[in-house]
Amino acid sequence: MSVDSIEKLGEAISCHSWNSDKTRIALCPNNNLVLIYKVQGGAYTLEHTLTGHDSLVTGIDWGHNTNRIVTCSQDRNAYVFDFSNGEWKPTLVILRLDRAATCVKWSPREDKFAIGSSSKAVCVCYFDPDNSWWVSKHIRGEKSGITSTIKCLTWHPNNILLAAGGTGLKVSVFSTFTKGIDSRGDVANGTPFGSKLPWAKLCAEFPANAWIHDIAFSPSGNQLAWVTHDSLVTFLDCASEGNHRVQVVKTSGLPFQTIFWAAENTLIAAGNDANPALFQGGPNNYSFRQLLDKATAVKSGANTSTAKLWQQRTNLGASNSTNSAELDSSLATSHQNAITQLRPISATSFSSVGNDGQVAVWSYSKVGVTVQ
Numbered sequence: 001m002s003v004d005s006i007e008k009l010g011e012a013i014s015c016h017s018w019n020s021d022k023t024r025i026a027l028c029p030n031n032n033l034v035l036i037y038k039v040q041g042g043a044y045t046l047e048h049t050l051t052g053h054d055s056l057v058t059g060i061d062w063g064h065n066t067n068r069i070v071t072c073s074q075d076r077n078a079y080v081f082d083f084s085n086g087e088w089k090p091t092l093v094i095l096r097l098d099r100a101a102t103c104v105k106w107s108p109r110e111d112k113f114a115i116g117s118s119s120k121a122v123c124v125c126y127f128d129p130d131n132s133w134w135v136s137k138h139i140r141g142e143k144s145g146i147t148s149t150i151k152c153l154t155w156h157p158n159n160i161l162l163a164a165g166g167t168g169l170k171v172s173v174f175s176t177f178t179k180g181i182d183s184r185g186d187v188a189n190g191t192p193f194g195s196k197l198p199w200a201k202l203c204a205e206f207p208a209n210a211w212i213h214d215i216a217f218s219p220s221g222n223q224l225a226w227v228t229h230d231s232l233v234t235f236l237d238c239a240s241e242g243n244h245r246v247q248v249v250k251t252s253g254l255p256f257q258t259i260f261w262a263a264e265n266t267l268i269a270a271g272n273d274a275n276p277a278l279f280q281g282g283p284n285n286y287s288f289r290q291l292l293d294k295a296t297a298v299k300s301g302a303n304t305s306t307a308k309l310w311q312q313r314t315n316l317g318a319s320n321s322t323n324s325a326e327l328d329s330s331l332a333t334s335h336q337n338a339i340t341q342l343r344p345i346s347a348t349s350f351s352s353v354g355n356d357g358q359v360a361v362w363s364y365s366k367v368g369v370t371v372q
Helices: 302-316
Strands: 005-008 015-018 024-028 034-040 043-050 057-062 069-073 078-084 087-093 101-106 112-117 121-128 133-140 150-155 161-166 170-175 202-207 212-217 223-228 232-237 245-250 256-263 266-271 277-280 287-291 339-346 349-354 358-363
Touching: 015 057, 015 339, 015 349, 024 043, 024 057, 043 087, 069 101, 087 133, 101 150, 112 150, 112 161, 121 150, 121 161, 161 212, 170 212, 170 223, 212 266, 223 256, 223 266, 232 266, 256 339, 266 339
Parallel strands: 057 101, 150 212, 212 256
Antiparallel strands: 005 358, 015 024, 024 034, 034 043, 057 069, 069 078, 078 087, 101 112, 112 121, 121 133, 150 161, 161 170, 170 202, 212 223, 223 232, 232 245, 256 266, 266 277, 277 287, 339 349, 349 358
């Protein structure tokens, strides 16, 4: 087995996030709750249950500097949780959405966060000290170019540029410059998408042929990658303004759902094949390198016996009361269903969660990854 550890914590896990020292993990077991586990020696102990949402939690992000947890949900709301006196205390964020919130990400400085939605809008939220609440501003309308659901978001390291993708068949890069939070000095030396960045400016658009499932800026912000439902991985070299180069890598497997940069020239993706994949090479020279979960033994005779059982039902009219367990078979991977999210843990490891309800921890050395 390629994983360092794997633990089943539910029927399915939709999203997760780690605290700064990686001793706690917050996850959603595919419902309206967020569970916080203490992780020690590969053992998971439930410590807190965060409530407040009425529908499926679609996004969790744990700020490493502020120790705040932000969540969003199909109930169209978001909460910011602060830890005080041994309890997580929620603050409701009024997003003013008429459809589901779909994803959430803290900005690099954690002084604001962005939320994607099915309302053809991106919400950028920040704390208003005068009124002691979180304020939500919208990027929407004809000028934004947003015509459908936003499924994924990623922040540029400068804390101002925000890239978004979704069902509108394009990737968009916006300016989120917010007076009182951002300063002109943050972009004094220019950015890959210009130096004049007023609020909600649409800086660039890149077309796709299918839904964008996930998107991520590289650590330097000089590269942007996204994965689409047509099983393509797209890399954008945006190191210099006005000289953007797009490279598309075709893959033969099922679509990827989630990606992250392990290093500046190393991307890891995972999704419906239940097996993380490695891409390396550098700007305009990326290629698929390997699947990281080496094949493990399938349950003895599982596939054969399943085929025989269905054949018997067809030919002999076998009873439909046959125990469904007889039809079970195992994938030759650690995850037994689609991987829904990847998260970096450290410079040497990452985690994955999936529709099989499992949390897996992977070390680069064990799966043969040398980061570039």
